[in-house]
Amino acid sequence: MMELYLDLLSSPCRSVFLFPKVVGIPFEFKHVDLLSGQQHSEEFGKISIVRKVPVMKDGSFILTESTAILQYLAQKYSSSVADHWYPADLQQRARVDEYLSWQHMNLRAHGTKVLLLKFMYPLVMDSEPPKEKVDAAVEDLNQSLKLLEEKFLQSKPFIIGEQISLADLVAIVELMQPTGVGVDVFEGRPKLIAWRERVKQVLGEELFDETHEKIMKASSRKQRTPQMEMMKPRLQKLLG
């Protein structure tokens, strides 16, 4: 059976978790505990030298990168996965590809930075992050949210139009990242809220909430683990 190496604290893991669940592709959930540094274990290094999650193992074929995994699953199970997830139509597919590409350095990058500053920084560095850094990160995130609304959604129900696709899935899990640590990206954005509700309805509210349980409880985690020390250099680099 296909194995998916995941930690639901990670947004790309959540999209890779949700997709097969929603479309009925069976898999074995292999937990990789990021906060205790399991990605640095020798065992996990044999799965992927990049040492990130998610990772898919389908027989002897190992694949990293959530968008690649989602595209692989959509293609492999194309006879049973509805077309709208990753349409065969040239222009519609291009719209999905455009979002999946743009989001890396925009919504994902800025949402992650806000999460690292607000959640990981106090835990690892034992002090509050510099205010101007947090403000700059939140401003960048706001710019991405603006573009999500004005360019990608506009007045359509979903990113590519009438139906949900991989683009909405990848978008929604990233929005939950800063939300989970107290930066509610939906506040004051009725258009985004309405879109979120539509996405939740298609995915299934119970499944959506179950998937996001860990990230939504992130703020309540006060326990510092020794492995968090390894995050220090990354955080210092982030802040410059």
Place this chain on the structure above:
Amino acid sequence: MALELYLDLHSQPCRSVYMFAKKNNIPFEFKKISLLDGEQYGEEFGKITLIRQVPALRDGDFCLAESIAILLYLAEKFKTADFWYPADLQQRARINEYLSWQHTGIRLHGSKVFWLQLLLPKLLGVEVPQDKLDAALEDLDSSLKLIEEKFIQDKPFIAGDHISLADLVAIAEVMQPVGSGLDVFEGRPKLSAWRDRVQAAIGKELFDEAHQMILGGVPVMDVSKMQVLKSKIIRLFL
């Protein structure tokens, strides 16, 4: 109306799209957008894409941004040879994996080195702290190492025996820091050999043509037009 490609060959993703279209004889109109002159912030370009980045494509009334999306669109629309983006499930997945990883895996680091080493100090007169440059060079080094060890390994090209979109996107990124004077191929025989194969597969003439701008050193510019870009770059990299 012919297909329009909005490009600035200083930009890595523009070079990948340019080389792909030219190599495959895809007819297009080259619409120059000068990034250093701030043309991406103009009203006209805003009508093409709100993302305000290059490359961008206009095909009739269909506008598209993001080089990866553009490459996949062109490959499909013009039915280019299978090896560019194979129909085979696993081969295609390998290419998608690279195309996804590269955004933060190499693109970010190569761009950073290019700006910190060349354009910020030499064009804009912004002082770059040594520790920032060192950190950027370190990140770039790790990226190049991963390209060799994970993506190329002992294969001729990223997806195997043939060149693909992955190599095209990779080579443009790897060449960026070269433009700021860093020989990324020095001490990396595997990467050099791969570059030679990619160059041969693309064709030396086309490769050189695409990279002429980036290898031309510090451009002669009116830097007063660069204020918006300057503050974005400082925010991003410093």
